[in-house]
Structure formats: structure tokens, C-alpha cells
Amino acid sequence: MNLHNSILEISCVNSSNFPDNTLPEYVLCGRSNVGKSSLINALLNRKKLAYTSSTPGKTRIINFYNIDEKLRLVDLPGYGYAKTDKKERYSWQDMMNDYFSNRENISGFLQLVDSRHEPQSLDMTMARYIKSYMENCYENNLSIPKWVIILTKADKIKKSEIEMRIKQTHDILNIGNYANIVLFSSVKKIGIEDLWENITN
Ligand code: GTP
Ligand code: MG
DSSP states (O other), rough: TTSSSEEEEEEESSSSGOOSSSOOOEEEEEEETTHHHHHHHHHHOSSSSSOOOOSSTOOOOOEEEEEEEEEEEOOOOOOOOOOSSSHHHHHHHHHHHHHTOOTTTTEEEEEEEEESSSHHHHHHHHHHHHHHHHHHHHTOOOOEEEEEEEEEEEGGGGGGHHHHHHHHHHHHOOOOOOOOOEEEEEETTBBBBHHHHHHHO
């Protein structure tokens, strides 16, 4: 796979302009500001392919990145960004429903969780959703997507806390044998190979 051959293929607000679903698709989900867009840049070794910002809630659209015509990474808008404008939040929910009910080609869920804190209730909600999605695939004899939980901003936690956080994430998200956990830092480039291995193997 030639990572240099990565492009932002299309940015969408709804399924009417989603790209075709012929490529395996790996979808990034996580709280707003957890580091989804930064992870895309780190994974692809690019500085500014994905737009990042210290202001939460910047990615309000679904971005499809095409990696060498082999797979797609999908950057979903982050959850948990409490905007006072109700209309905006509903459109976020609509966007999620639109995405998850229209993509049979989801090959993996890359769920990002901030390594500095224990998983929050929205992380648990997402984890339950992913698990039920996987179970539904199992029951219907469809291929089961992978689930990788990525602990982000690992450069910010003490080495001595790593094991505790991994175990806590495992327990709180109740992942059993469903998911692998990868420790990651876009800043210090930790976990990039580990994550690629999880995606491609
Ligand atoms: P939304 O698009 O708002 O959902 O956010 P996002 O999840 O795409 O987060 P983004 O990648 O834009 O990063 C948010 C902030 O966290 C930025 O200020 C980044 O510089 C910072 N950040 C991202 N990854 C890391 C990391 O590995 N380590 C540290 N220390 N900061 C990071
Ligand atoms: Mg983003």
C-alpha cells in the first residue's frame, strides 16, 4: 500500500454523496477533540491532510480518505460536543444514522478514547453500539468488522499509569474478546505500526 497515494476523497453531510462502497472502510469514532483527525495525519505520515483544531467540534462533516485505492478511513464528527444550538445536535445524530445504516462495507471500527481519563458515558454508549453492530453481523452471517480501541494522547500519561488505564478501559467498556487496545500518540508517533497491523491483519 502506497501511503503517499492518500487523498481526501470527499466531504459529505449526508449519504447522497457518499462514495461507492467497494473498498473496505475503517471508521474513526470518538469524542470531539480526542484526536481523530490528528491520528489520520499521523497514520498517513502527512502534516495537514486532515484538518485538526484545538477547538472541539471542528469536524462537522463526514470525511472519506481514500488510501491508495485499497481502503478508506472515515473521519466522523466527534460526539459529546455540547452545542447549545439543538438543531446542530440533531443533525449530528441524523448524520450518524445516515452513515451507519448505509455502509455495508464497514471493515473496522477505530474507537478513540482519551488515555488521560477513564472512558466516559458516551464512550460506553459507542462501545455498546459497536458490539451490537458486530453481533448483528454475526447473526446474519455477514463478515464481522474489527473493533480497535485506541487510547490517544499517550504522550500525556505517565508510564506507570498505562497498565491501569488499559485494564480500566477493558473493564469499563466491557470489551471481552471483541476488541484490541492500542496505545497511541500522534505527537510522539506511538502506536502507528501497531494500529496498521490491527487494520491490515
Ligand atoms: P473533532 O474534529 O473536533 O471531533 O476533534 P478531533 O477528534 O479530530 O481532534 P483533533 O485531531 O483535531 O485534535 C484535537 C486537539 O488535540 C488538537 O489540539 C491536537 O493538537 C491535540 N492532539 C491530538 N492528538 C494528540 C496527541 O497524540 N497528543 C497530544 N498531546 N495532543 C494531541
Ligand atoms: Mg476532527
